[in-house]
Amino acid sequence: MAKNSLGREIPAVWRGRSLDPYMDPWSRQPEVLRATRPLVRCRPGDSKLLPSLRVAIEMCELKNGMNISTHHALRNGDVLLNMLVKELDVMGLRDIGIASSSVHAVNAEIIPYIRKGVITRIETGVNGLIAELVSKGELDCPIVVRSHGGRARSLATGEVEVDAAFLAAPCCDITGNLNGVYGPSACGSLGYALTDARYAKKVIAVTDNLVRFPAAPISIGQSEVDYVVQIDSLGDPNKIVSTTTRLARDPAALLIARYATEVIEASGLLKDGFSFQTGAGGTSLAVADLIHRKMAAGKIKGSFGCGGITGYFVDMLEQGYFETLFDVQCFDLKAVESLRRNPGHREISASLYANPYNRGEVVNMLDCVILGATEVDVDFNVNVNTESSGYLLHNTGGHCDAAAGAKLAIVVAPSMRGRLPIVRDAVTTITTPGETVDVIVTERGICVADKHVDLKKELLRRKLPLKDIRQFHEEITRITGVPRAVEFEDEVVALIEYRDGSIIDVVRRVRE
């Protein structure tokens, strides 16, 4: 057991893996060669089409102890991972790891198969019940939470070996050329799957929409795909992407959005060439909306928007406020339609988006990102993984990636949730290190990292409620009271891996 540079206790070894404690966001360097895989050969006339998932699992020679992956671009509409796990069980396979790009609430269906030993570990962030049960010690299934960039890194370095990647393919031909923009299960960008297609030992395209060769556009090409399986349905279209994403309406959120917009303006970054990322949360979208208006008023021509893409960013592209959208995942239908239609709307891989171990990721070119938080602390560390209950409930997503890359990483959050203060003395779990977070914006005050002296002056000049974070912490805590500390057992049930593979925090079992 050793403390990492943020003071978190990290075991030397966990479940057989030696852990490197987190040091800082920048200095860890790749020391390995890029992961490889066997080369294979296809001849003219060879068929890749297999009759069922079962046969595909057999053809991949999947064995006990191996890892499978899926991508999560179908979100809560996805049924593929559940189908696969049931099939693994029927086939008698055990001790399989899930190395998908994310596990969503819809995948709670696999809980019985975790109990049964079919699935024994999850090499990715988990949203929802599975993670909660693991936190409570009710489910024995170690979880390694990785960011989008960190997951791409783990595949590129070979730290995580995906033995078979089952890629939901909304539009696919018999050779495995595929895309996500057409078909009943259209999800838009296949940014996460692109990384699996490049590194997985075997790649199986699973489609409910087998089209005439060549499927077009080609997001993943036939030269990366081993087999093609046709199934009735990849999932529920209504849950795959939102019909629309909506901006916040409550006054507190709108005030936060207004403050955040003023911070961006005060930073001097909002000028020609501006680049921007927001998530799909209501407050983030409200910031996007206000920035859009500011750009229109100031005739500012931005450069790019990136990350998960919403209709708000599509409007900004189509009206000329962005030249390019770098899209790793579509958040709503308007984004899917735009990816079909707009040449400036570009699908990119999770690796090009955010993998720290390549020759330059897109997030490094970001001016500003708007991020969420379940908690922040007086050192600007941010938690998005656990709730104040101590339960692991959320994936990291691109949080720590975009924070590290952007010139200005702004966290927007209400100053309190229920009776709990957003600012803590120390966050329950560190997702993103304070060193990469620049500003925290709440409806009651704005806290700016010490290094931004000019920004602080400008906010004061603009008469915005700039507050010292420690004083702000006291101010909020006076209202909410000091929250009861969550008590934990010693047992570590999950790792929070920083994007570079070091361990920034662990999640311990909650004492009930």
Next chain:
Amino acid sequence: MAKNSLGREIPAVWRGRSLDPYMDPWSRQPEVLRATRPLVRCRPGDSKLLPSLRVAIEMCELKNGMNISTHHALRNGDVLLNMLVKELDVMGLRDIGIASSSVHAVNAEIIPYIRKGVITRIETGVNGLIAELVSKGELDCPIVVRSHGGRARSLATGEVEVDAAFLAAPCCDITGNLNGVYGPSACGSLGYALTDARYAKKVIAVTDNLVRFPAAPISIGQSEVDYVVQIDSLGDPNKIVSTTTRLARDPAALLIARYATEVIEASGLLKDGFSFQTGAGGTSLAVADLIHRKMAAGKIKGSFGCGGITGYFVDMLEQGYFETLFDVQCFDLKAVESLRRNPGHREISASLYANPYNRGEVVNMLDCVILGATEVDVDFNVNVNTESSGYLLHNTGGHCDAAAGAKLAIVVAPSMRGRLPIVRDAVTTITTPGETVDVIVTERGICVADKHVDLKKELLRRKLPLKDIRQFHEEITRITGVPRAVEFEDEVVALIEYRDGSIIDVVRRVRE
């Protein structure tokens, strides 16, 4: 020394390399893992921009004995390879291998540097004087001739290690995102460079058109590029692509084109879903033109055209006779413009196009390809590398790749050139094995491989001049006389590598 399956004498070892004699087009299998390279890391604010090629060579830590590469999409307008070789000399580097995708006539400028020992080997096909001098024994520079697919394979397997790839980038930003469709040196598809970007140990984008981030479209992304160098000019735009490619006008060539078109029609392949490749030679283009008319007359909707793309194929795309063009290289300006504009016109890598060691190359889906020849023989073997003089003068290009992939590989050639018969008892050099060649079309007769019984019947029914190839050989030789056999020394100056890496033939020094 052992004979390969086509009877060619192949040394067991050549210049330190153990050679595998060619067996057949299909059975050789990859036995290695995909080539890898070190992972690196870039931080926000890191600059990739270097002031000169010299500094780039230094940053790559290029040493004596290493390999460099360029791509040949700038064809005879390219000046980058010449500039690089001169710089290597000034820096005192020696024993460097050229592993470019092709070496063109314009590169004859490097001959003094071969004599000087700066360049000691060429790991690719060579068009022109360098190859001729090597054939004559006047230049000591072993050459390994590889097809486009074979070269991609050799990089993917690691048989050829590119230590530094210098990629001419007609449109590039400071992070290394780049494309070939904009700028004064626009060449269109960067299909060959895509493979280098994936496998070279270091990747340097060299541009005469540094644009604002992000360069768009992104053919090669920043995550693959180590450094960016800006130079005044990548070359002569007038020689980079032809203004237009033109179809043949002489009656013999037009007759050949008409016969070839009738063969395609007779084969039954010319129906909805038809896929097609031709080169940019006048006869090939005349076939494309006739096929276009047939498709229009028959309201036939084809699937795709592939290979090097010309304006003739662009017309067919735009008029709906192809759904897709798979473009590994643009042959004329109209193709470059189309690649900018038409979503159905898709840039693909040499690996996706033709590498036999991946999960399925595009050529495997070809119905028909039209190929050229300097000689064919009574076993349908084809030579495009050497002339009847015995000199090595031409690269293989995609010849053997497309022949292996297509259902119907048609060679078009005049029955004699000057006083030399096109059909030989045995070709001087085997580029493409007869097993993968289906039909040879000349203005005096059409020869069809024995296995195509139905096609022969149909050609007879159509009263086309079907001839047995041995009888046709005699017929032509009666006119031309038996050509004087070229005499060779024992010394092997070049290998003709089949697409799978086995040695299908060697080129020996011509006895002067």
